[in-house]
Amino acid sequence: MDPRPVEPQELDAITRRERRRQLRAALGGLAEILIALVIGLGVGALVMRGAGYNWRLAYEGLLIGSFGDQWAIADTLASATPLILTGLVFGLSARAGYFNIGAQGQMVVGALAAVAVGAHLSAPPVVAVTLAFLASALAGAIWALPPAFLKATRGVHEVISTIMFNWIAHYTALYLVFNVLNDPRSAERTVRVLPGARLGALIPGADMTAAIFVAVGVAVFMYWLLWHSPWGYEMRIAGLNPSALRYAGANPLWSVNLTFILAGLAAGLAGATQIIGRPPTYALYGDLSNVRNLGFDGIAVALIGRNHPLGIILAAIFIGAMGAGARMMQIMAGVPLDMVRIVHGTVIIALAAPEAWTLLGKFLGRARARRAPAPPAPAKTVHR
Amino acid sequence: MRKGTILLAALLVAVLAFSVSALAQGSLAIVYDVGGRGDLSFNDMAALGGDRAVRELGVRLTEVESASTADFLPNLRALARSRQHDLIVGVGFLIQDAMAQVAEEFPNQKFALIDGFVDAPNVMSISFADHEGSALVGALAAITALEYGGDTVGIVLGIEIPILLRFEIGYRAGVRWAVDRYNQIYGTNKQVRVLHTYTGAFDDPARGKTATDAMLGQGATVVYAVAGATGLGVFESVESVARAQGKVVGPPFAIGVDSAQDWISPGFIPVSMVKRVDNGVFEAIKRALEGTFQGGAVTLRLAEGGVAASTIEMVELFFDEAIAAGAKTAEDKAAAMAGVRAARAAVPQLAWDLLDELDRLIRSGEYVVPEALDRDTAEYWRGVLSTY
Numbered sequence: 001m002d003p004r005p006v007e008p009q010e011l012d013a014i015t016r017r018e019r020r021r022q023l024r025a026a027l028g029g030l031a032e033i034l035i036a037l038v039i040g041l042g043v044g045a046l047v048m049r050g051a052g053y054n055w056r057l058a059y060e061g062l063l064i065g066s067f068g069d070q071w072a073i074a075d076t077l078a079s080a081t082p083l084i085l086t087g088l089v090f091g092l093s094a095r096a097g098y099f100n101i102g103a104q105g106q107m108v109v110g111a112l113a114a115v116a117v118g119a120h121l122s123a124p125p126v127v128a129v130t131l132a133f134l135a136s137a138l139a140g141a142i143w144a145l146p147p148a149f150l151k152a153t154r155g156v157h158e159v160i161s162t163i164m165f166n167w168i169a170h171y172t173a174l175y176l177v178f179n180v181l182n183d184p185r186s187a188e189r190t191v192r193v194l195p196g197a198r199l200g201a202l203i204p205g206a207d208m209t210a211a212i213f214v215a216v217g218v219a220v221f222m223y224w225l226l227w228h229s230p231w232g233y234e235m236r237i238a239g240l241n242p243s244a245l246r247y248a249g250a251n252p253l254w255s256v257n258l259t260f261i262l263a264g265l266a267a268g269l270a271g272a273t274q275i276i277g278r279p280p281t282y283a284l285y286g287d288l289s290n291v292r293n294l295g296f297d298g299i300a301v302a303l304i305g306r307n308h309p310l311g312i313i314l315a316a317i318f319i320g321a322m323g324a325g326a327r328m329m330q331i332m333a334g335v336p337l338d339m340v341r342i343v344h345g346t347v348i349i350a351l352a353a354p355e356a357w358t359l360l361g362k363f364l365g366r367a368r369a370r371r372a373p374a375p376p377a378p379a380k381t382v383h384r
Numbered sequence: 385m386r387k388g389t390i391l392l393a394a395l396l397v398a399v400l401a402f403s404v405s406a407l408a409q410g411s412l413a414i415v416y417d418v419g420g421r422g423d424l425s426f427n428d429m430a431a432l433g434g435d436r437a438v439r440e441l442g443v444r445l446t447e448v449e450s451a452s453t454a455d456f457l458p459n460l461r462a463l464a465r466s467r468q469h470d471l472i473v474g475v476g477f478l479i480q481d482a483m484a485q486v487a488e489e490f491p492n493q494k495f496a497l498i499d500g501f502v503d504a505p506n507v508m509s510i511s512f513a514d515h516e517g518s519a520l521v522g523a524l525a526a527i528t529a530l531e532y533g534g535d536t537v538g539i540v541l542g543i544e545i546p547i548l549l550r551f552e553i554g555y556r557a558g559v560r561w562a563v564d565r566y567n568q569i570y571g572t573n574k575q576v577r578v579l580h581t582y583t584g585a586f587d588d589p590a591r592g593k594t595a596t597d598a599m600l601g602q603g604a605t606v607v608y609a610v611a612g613a614t615g616l617g618v619f620e621s622v623e624s625v626a627r628a629q630g631k632v633v634g635p636p637f638a639i640g641v642d643s644a645q646d647w648i649s650p651g652f653i654p655v656s657m658v659k660r661v662d663n664g665v666f667e668a669i670k671r672a673l674e675g676t677f678q679g680g681a682v683t684l685r686l687a688e689g690g691v692a693a694s695t696i697e698m699v700e701l702f703f704d705e706a707i708a709a710g711a712k713t714a715e716d717k718a719a720a721m722a723g724v725r726a727a728r729a730a731v732p733q734l735a736w737d738l739l740d741e742l743d744r745l746i747r748s749g750e751y752v753v754p755e756a757l758d759r760d761t762a763e764y765w766r767g768v769l770s771t772y
Contacts, residue, residue: 184759207457279485292452337448
């Protein structure tokens with residue numbers, strides 16, 4: 001006998017209930033963000049007041065410096081550009097169940113590749129830019145492979161391996177900057193990329209270049225991949241329940257590699273944006289200070305953006321605005337940079353805390369689940 | 385109606401008077417290097433010059449630190465765009481590219497660049513005769529090593545930029561001059577070798593410490609720190625190695641740079657190569673306010689007070705600055721100054737005498753310190769100065 005057909009009213013009711021649930025969840029998320037923002041800014045204001053600075057003027061500076069005029073907005077977006085990409089690295093990996101903090105190293109390698117290709121390959125502008133981007137994406141992906149293989153074949157935890165690869169990249173870069181890619185006339189940095197490989201400022205007087213479109217494009221691609229493609233479905237299932245995926249016959253090696261490679265591509269591109277997409281130097285500094293911390297800032301961006309590609313764009317713009325606003329906090333309110341960083345830190349922690357809490361719970365829960373099915377221990381256990 | 389007009393006129397006059405007074409007062413903006421404030425060295429010296437301009441010229445001071453090299457350009461632009469500053473000073477060689485660009489975008493804004501060169505009519509490029517000052521401390525280092533039975537001195541540097549090559553070669557020249565003079569006095573045939581390390585960073589004390597540990601391990605008696613905040617690691621290394629041998633006064637010794645850093649490790653820093661960045665900043669804003677500002681390169685030499693070997697009075701001055709900044713308390717001062725005096729006393733008198741002699745010779749032009757601003761020249765002088 002056929003199952004009872006669903007009455008139209010009943011279907012309506014179900015849809016309505018579902019819609020209401022979604023709306024409630026969205027509003028709840030929004031409220032969470034607002035409350036976190038208020039708490040973060042409030043604590044920041046208290047800290048500034050305690051240290052004797054005018055916090056109202058400082059926040060006014062933050063706003064003016066980040067969104068006050070067309071240049072400020074462009075500077076905000078310029079600062080957001082690499083953060084969108086490094087945020088995607090952590091966000092995508094977290095969706096697939098990995099704690100991938102290798103963005104920093106992969107980005108550094110990407111930056112090196114952009115310098116190597118951009119400075120030595122003379123080609124027409126569009127070709128040169130494309131090749132530099134491709135080279136850095138490839139370099140970032142290659143740098144992500146060893147941790148992925150170690151994870152898939154030997155079970156080495158990605159936190160350990162990616163941290164180690166970050167340092168290997170760091171010191172390799174220092175060596176290359178001073179000994180191979182060095183500019184003999186300016187030893188503090190590498191050679192500059194050729195004019196053909198440089199992206200110019202979109203608005204004269206600000207640093208934003210077309211690199212922002214690359215970053216947003218990659219974010220949109222990741223969104224499509226995660227929610228509208230079979231590969232993304234597999235990745236998300238892996239993140240939610242890895243044993244279910246194995247049970248369904250998927251190859252874990254393939255899943256790990258795909259995630260890490262895609263994340264590595266984004267990280268490599270982030271490095272390129274700082275080399276060919278950021279006036280005026282178009283080179284990598286010897287202390288790596290033009291790519292410093294961008295990979296780690298990406299973790300905060302991903303957490304604030306709830307590991308969702310579109311959320312990550314907004315979060316990166318937010319963090320970029322904090323960076324761009326920092327100068328006016330200093331100029332208008334005389335708040336020193338260290339104090340500005342404390343304020344930024346409190347706001348970022350407040351915003352990232354809910355997601356970090358959820359992620360932590362998930363990882364701990366999984367660890368517990370791994371331990372649980374072990375056979376009951378015999379009365380006498382040998383402790384090692 | 386009439387009342388309103390009068391009120392408006394009064395308001396206008398008030399606004400005008402206010403803006404005129406603001407203009408007469410003058411305004412100075414300083415953009416610091418990535419190392420930033422609190423390096424007890426290069427950037428803090430620039431800040432000292434700014435503070436002096438506030439005190440003596442009554443200018444308003446705006447300070448901006450840069451979180452990364454990518455911030456130099458937007459920081460300079462934000463200041464230039466406000467049109468509120470008579471002079472914008474960029475501190476440090478790394479800011480050079482950004483300043484060249486901004487100087488072109490804002491041709492009516494006056495700029496000063498410390499330790500770099502921008503070829504523009506609105507940029508005053510201020511540099512210092514680092515090689516002359518480094519030669520002085522090199523002479524002291526060499527004689528100290530010889531008198532304590534050593535034959536090695538070291539120099540730990542930041543990034544291998546042209547200016548640091550100038551420090552290194554100046555130091556080597558001072559060492560060589562002093563050893564030759566020593567052999568001439570005593571009729572001996574001694575040699576001193578100079579170890580050098582470019583750490584690749586101005587803000588990483590850990591790397592400074594590692595490099596210095598290695599040099600002390602190779603028998604260096606004195607290590608010259610030319611690396612901004614990285615140099616703090618040099619002091620830490622020298623002090624911890626000495627203290628491990630139960631000493632409260634060197635050898636080994638460290639030599640400070642840029643500001644009179646002698647008080648940072650009392651007992652172990654007998655002298656610093658003081659680079660009067662403060663005078664450079666002060667001079668630039670003074671000229672901008674007087675209307676005598678001119679673009680182009682200005683080098684402040686030893687004879688003009690641009691560089692100097694630190695004196696006990698300078699050390700006290702900088703210690704007072706540290707107290708004012710809250711980094712130190714007045715109670716610390718007596719103990720620290722006692723340590724500074726002990727370190728100076730532990731350096732052989734001959735070393736001080738030869739330092740003074742070389743100072744006179746450089747001032748009078750009888751001894752010209754070789755200057756290297758590129759790798760090839762530096763390599764040439766390394767060879768010439770170390771072949772006995």
